[in-house]
Amino acid sequence: MIRTFAYIIALLFISACQSNPRFDVQFISSACIRPYYGYHYLTCHPLEVWINDRLLIIPDEFETDLATIPRVAWPIISPMHSSLIRPAILHDWLYKNDEGYSRLESDLIFYGALRDEHISRLQADIIYYSVRTTGWLFYKGAVIS
Numbered sequence: 001m002i003r004t005f006a007y008i009i010a011l012l013f014i015s016a017c018q019s020n021p022r023f024d025v026q027f028i029s030s031a032c033i034r035p036y037y038g039y040h041y042l043t044c045h046p047l048e049v050w051i052n053d054r055l056l057i058i059p060d061e062f063e064t065d066l067a068t069i070p071r072v073a074w075p076i077i078s079p080m081h082s083s084l085i086r087p088a089i090l091h092d093w094l095y096k097n098d099e100g101y102s103r104l105e106s107d108l109i110f111y112g113a114l115r116d117e118h119i120s121r122l123q124a125d126i127i128y129y130s131v132r133t134t135g136w137l138f139y140k141g142a143v144i145s
Contacts, residue, residue: 021105025112026050031086033064040065047089051109056090056099064092067127068138087113091131095139103139107131 032044040063047058066088090113093099094106101109110131114124 023109023112024052025109025116027086031089036063049090058089058093064089083117083119087117
């Protein structure tokens with residue numbers, strides 16, 4: 001546990017020293033999801049989001065598993081936490097579709113979306129670094145979930 005905490009602190013320190021592009025994210029519409037199968041959902045209507053000066057529209061019927069958070073971490077933050085739903089849908093869309101963003105940019109957009117949804121900086125940092133560490137497994141269909 002102490003080793004994990006030290007790892008997270010080291011990642012936060014290293015990231016503070018890096019200069020990454022900033023993405024301002026603002027959701028325009030609410031999220032609507034319905035069960036599809038297992039822990040997968042379909043969007044009920046389009047989700048509109050501004051990323052810097054670009055409007056992105058995620059269509060209805062888009063399949064998402066929301067945030068791929070291991071079950072052991074669900075007591076800390078559940079993938080069904082209302083503040084995670086829109087950022088998770090957006091991140092899944094960016095990971096599955098070619099919108100012209102790299103994986104790093106997609107993860108930074110996700111971070112901006114988390115902060116737009118008022119996720120605390122500490123929680124957003126932990127979620128962001130978890131995605132940076134394991135996201136390559138899911139990027140552009142690397143693993144079918």
